[in-house]
Amino acid sequence: MIENFDGIGDRIAAKLEELKLKQTDVCKATGISKNAMSNYVGGNRVPDTLATYKLSKFLSVSIEWLLTGEENKNDSDSSLNDLHIVDRNLLEKIKQLSDEERKRIEYIIEGLLIGHELNDNKRGQSSESINGEEAATSETA
Structure with a gap:
């Protein structure tokens, strides 16, 4: 050992x-x-x-x-x-790549990751909205 x-x-x-x-x-x-x-x-x-x-x-x-x-x-x-x-x-x-080009790549990657986060948040909110709407509809019926 x-x-x-x-x-x-x-x-x-x-x-x-x-x-x-x-x-x-x-x-x-x-x-x-x-x-x-x-x-x-x-x-x-x-x-x-x-x-x-x-x-x-x-x-x-x-x-x-x-x-x-x-x-x-x-x-x-x-x-x-x-x-x-x-x-x-x-x-x-x-x-x-040059330092400037690397920085651009970094910004692009950060933008893509932010886009993924926003899409994930929208999906979560839309499923919550649908569940909330279903609950409201069943309560009024």
């Missing part, structure tokens, strides 16, 4: 290079501080549980791989792997 987690920083750095990302990209997306991220990559500090989880999700790797460099052979979910490939390709394309 591994008792220390040597190499976490090297694995994070290698994955960032593979994905053509910077430490600051991870910090912005995960909320991990720049100082903490620098310490993780530099091997000065092991990420806490929450940071390990956030890093594994953002980098599309298992927590086990992040901590040990080993993969559990039972964790092969092909649909999850396919999703990660799509995410990586999208990130690589976004990485090629």
Whole structure:
């Protein structure tokens, strides 16, 4: 059993290079501080549980791989792997854009998410209205 987690920083750095990302990209997306991220990559500090989880999700790797460099052979979910490939390709394309273009993409995504929230709220309100109307109709009858 591994008792220390040597190499976490090297694995994070290698994955960032593979994905053509910077430490600051991870910090912005995960909320991990720049100082903490620098310490993780530099091997000065092991990420806490929450940071390990956030890093594994953002980098599309298992927590086990992040901590040990080993993969559990039972964790092969092909649909999850396919999703990660799509995410990586999208990130690589976004990485090629200028800062201004990235900001536009961010606004577009935020707009889409707001649209989804509004549609969900409208659906909830319309079903409440229908139920309220049915109740009012049955009370007057």
